[in-house]
Structure formats: C-alpha cells, structure tokens
Amino acid sequence: MFDSRHIKTFHEVVQAGSYSAAARSLGYTQPAVTQQMKALERSVGTPLFTRVGRRMRLTEAGEALARHADAILDTLSAAQQQMSAITRLRAGRVRVCAFPSANATLIPETMARLSADHPGVRAELLEGEPPESLQRLIRGECDITLAFTYPGLHESVPEELAEIPLLEDQLTVLLPAGHPLARRRAVKLADLAEERWIAGCLRCRANFLHECAEQGFAPDIVFTTDDNLVVQSLVAEGLGVAMVPALVLSFLRHDKVTGRALDPASRRQVSAYVLRDHLRIPATALVLDELKAVAGRRVGC
Structure with missing residues (x-):
C-alpha cells in the first residue's frame, strides 16, 4: 500500500532531479526526503533510484512508478475535491424511502427546498410501507426512511436506527359525500360498525382492526389496497368507507368524497429513521433538517 505523501515526494524528486532540489521545492529537509524515498522503496520491495556518478537515474521500477505517479496524484486530488464538496454540501446523494401519503405531501416540498438551496445534493426517492421500508434502511438500500407507528400496536424500533419524530397525523374517516354521517364534524367509529370497509x-389494517375491537365490533372489510387514489374512487362510488390519515385529505381528488375526524381522536406518529452512524453525514443531516422544517409547518397549519 502506497503512502500518498511518499508518492507526492517521489514525483517531486523525479521532476526536480535530486533529493536536495525536491526538498527545497517541498519545504522539507533533505534527510526527510531521503527517509521518505527509503520507505517507499521498502513498500514496493525494490530500489527506485540508482546513482550514476553524481546524477540520479530511475530504475526500471522507478520508471514504471513515475508513469503512474501523475495519475495517482490527480486521482487523489479529485477525491479530495469530491470529499470537500460533499462535506460542504456542494455534492452528495441521499436516498429517501417513504410511504405513499408522505411521498404525496411531505416529500415534494422537501425536495423542492433541497433543490433550490443545495442543487449539488441529489435526492433519490423510493416508495415503501413499514415495516419493510425500515428493513430496506437496515440493508443499506436507502439512507433515510419515513415511516409511521400506531400507539396501540406497541411497535419497537430496531436498535441500530435513530428515530426523528416529524408530526402526529390524525386519523379520519372517508365517507361518500351524501352519507348521513357526513353532516357531522366528527364521527364515532362505532357508528360505522355496519358499514362495508376499505x-x-x-x-x-392491523391498527384499524385494533381500534374496531376497542369499540366492540369486527369490521366488514370488502376491499384492501394501499393506493390512496383507489381508496377515494371506491368511497366515491359508495362501495365502502375507509379510515385514512389526515395527510391523505390534502390530496383528495373526488368531490364525491368527504373526510371527517374520529371521535375520540386517533393519531399515528410519522417519523424519519436513519442509521445512527449516518446522522453525521452532512447530506443526510441536511435532508433531515428540511423534513423537520416542512413537517413543522404542516403541523402549524
């Protein structure tokens, strides 16, 4: 394994023609240059220079290394520049995996802010529901995961992950616009016990069944889908009602559908998750800050 300092000194010796000239150019002492070249020769396992009279000449190995030295130093310089750009947030990549309603609400504004303020930081978007999305984070398939938990399900977070709370998302009921209970400001879940459900x-679904059981009934589930637009279409046609998070209400597309809060209120916790060691990565920390800012404004609305 080469020491980059030795390669830089070797390159200067070749250019200057002697240890003493290289030492003057680099601001080293001649013995320091001599020691570095001896260390480099031990590393490659063969002499790099030979003396002919008062002149130094490269050996065959030295000539081979000299041909590569420029490329090695250029590569190191490029690597240093790239690391500096990443550290100073002029470059970098962050892969974010989020569930559908977050992708439709929190993510677009976050990405827009990131693009405007830090155009060199590239954000890539994936979609996934918990708990699989958390496993993708652990497997290294993404850098940040947005996921949600329900208080009644007592879900645990893997030890290697840091959880950053973003907002509490109130649960609501989607009803056809002409439904008798649509006239109320809030709806009791038990009042919908005889309905067909999506x-x-x-x-x-696990949380929905838990909450229904708490209210003393088992729901008649006739459709199952995690596509929020499909849910809206089914409700619009009177094929069932659905319990959905309030984030979904911000992109309702059917005038035949209305959302009503639950009484008593029920919420889920939306959080960002990241591997603990990755909290120190500048681009990852930046995206987390943007997510918190966007979520904070939504809570205040």
Whole structure:
C-alpha cells in the first residue's frame, strides 16, 4: 500500500532531479526526503533510484512508478475535491424511502427546498410501507426512511436506527359525500360498525382492526389496497368507507368524497429513521433538517 505523501515526494524528486532540489521545492529537509524515498522503496520491495556518478537515474521500477505517479496524484486530488464538496454540501446523494401519503405531501416540498438551496445534493426517492421500508434502511438500500407507528400496536424500533419524530397525523374517516354521517364534524367509529370497509396496508389494517375491537365490533372489510387514489374512487362510488390519515385529505381528488375526524381522536406518529452512524453525514443531516422544517409547518397549519 502506497503512502500518498511518499508518492507526492517521489514525483517531486523525479521532476526536480535530486533529493536536495525536491526538498527545497517541498519545504522539507533533505534527510526527510531521503527517509521518505527509503520507505517507499521498502513498500514496493525494490530500489527506485540508482546513482550514476553524481546524477540520479530511475530504475526500471522507478520508471514504471513515475508513469503512474501523475495519475495517482490527480486521482487523489479529485477525491479530495469530491470529499470537500460533499462535506460542504456542494455534492452528495441521499436516498429517501417513504410511504405513499408522505411521498404525496411531505416529500415534494422537501425536495423542492433541497433543490433550490443545495442543487449539488441529489435526492433519490423510493416508495415503501413499514415495516419493510425500515428493513430496506437496515440493508443499506436507502439512507433515510419515513415511516409511521400506531400507539396501540406497541411497535419497537430496531436498535441500530435513530428515530426523528416529524408530526402526529390524525386519523379520519372517508365517507361518500351524501352519507348521513357526513353532516357531522366528527364521527364515532362505532357508528360505522355496519358499514362495508376499505382497508389499507398491513400496518394500517392491523391498527384499524385494533381500534374496531376497542369499540366492540369486527369490521366488514370488502376491499384492501394501499393506493390512496383507489381508496377515494371506491368511497366515491359508495362501495365502502375507509379510515385514512389526515395527510391523505390534502390530496383528495373526488368531490364525491368527504373526510371527517374520529371521535375520540386517533393519531399515528410519522417519523424519519436513519442509521445512527449516518446522522453525521452532512447530506443526510441536511435532508433531515428540511423534513423537520416542512413537517413543522404542516403541523402549524
């Protein structure tokens, strides 16, 4: 393994023609240059210079290394510049995996802010529901995961992950616009016990069943989909009602559908997750800060 300092000194010796001239150019003492060249020769396992009278000449190995020295130093310089750009947030890549309603609400504004303020930082977007999205983070398939938890399910977070709370997302009921309960400001879940239901992803469905059981009934689930637009279309046609997070209400596309809060209120916690060691990566920390800012404004709305 070469020491980059030795390669730089070797390159200067070749250019200057002697140890003493290289020492003057680099601001070293001649013995320091001599010691570095001896260390480099031990590393390659063969002499790099030979003396012919008072002149130094490269050996065959020295000539081979000299041909590569420029490229090695150029590569090191490019690497240093890239590391500096990443550290100073002029460059970098962050892969974000989020669930659908976050991708439709929190993510677009976050990405827009990032693009405007730090155009060199590239954000890539993936989609996934918890708990699989958390496993993708652990496997290294993404750098940040947005996921949600429900208080009644007592879900644990893997030890290697840091959790950054973003907002509490109130649960609501989607009803056809002409539904008798649509006239109320809030709806009791038990009042919908006889309805047909549309259920969502596995985690949402588990919480939905838990909350229904708490209210003393088992829901009649006739459709299951994690596509929020499909849920809206099914509700619009009167094929069922659905319990959805308030984030979904911000992109309702059907005038035949209305959302009503639950009484008593029920919420899920939306958080960002990252490997603990990655909290120190500048681009990752930047995206987390942008997510917190965007989520904070949404809470205040």
